[in-house]
Amino acid sequence: MINVLIVEDDPMVAEFNKQYVALVEGFQVVAVARSGDEALALLKEHDIDLVLLDIFMPGKTGIELLTAIRLQGLPTDAIVVSAACDQKHILAATRLGAVDYLIKPFEFERLQESLNAYREWATAVTSQPTVRQSDVDQLRQRKEQSFPQQVPKGIDRKTLQTVWHRIKQSGGQSFSTEELANLVGLTRISMRKYLEFIKQLDLLEHEISYGSVGRPIYKYRCLNPNSPLITRYF
Structure with a gap:
């Protein structure tokens, strides 16, 4: 089971995200943090595999929190879920190792796709001591093929x-x-x-x-x- 920490200062959005995660097989929300400082404390208290991270929060921003996670060597991955859609924040999150970036508002299917891709990747790299290049390439190909190959009815x-x-x-x-x-x-x-x-x-x-x-x-x-x-x- 993949343990998830939701970092979101809006209680309603946090609850929606929690319900969304519960719908995806293999994931469970361990805790919800309303600030960066609270998130850091929870990361040290619980075994967290993945953080769903907002950018704009009181106190530490999501980018500052992600920086602290990396500096402290905490073993967790992050998917950014934020209304921040500018190049500066997207590039910063990516360079700090965010495995995906979802821009609010988003459809559940997009989050589901992201979580499924993460689960496949995590399973592949933790199920054996070494990973072959062909395994990595296959995972990348699956992610690319997760988009529909056929246009919907009514689209020319x-x-x-x-x-x-x-x-x-x-x-x-x-x-x-x-x-x-x-x-x-x-x-x-x-x-x-x-x-x-x-x-x-x-x-x-x-x-x-x-x-x-x-x-x-x-x-x-x-x-x-x-x-x-x-x-x-x-």
């Missing part, structure tokens, strides 16, 4: 390529479903399907705002315009 590959081309032209600026639909020549409902598919590949982030008449407005922003991941679907 050529249109998907056009949509992605327009998204790349946004230059990192946010755009609405309707704005992109007008550029490509699709209905707003059809465009939503394409954007949600691309979002599942972790290439878009989105937020919801409400206009004067109360209709939700979905705003998207491209996270990685140079990712080769989407090209396999063209």
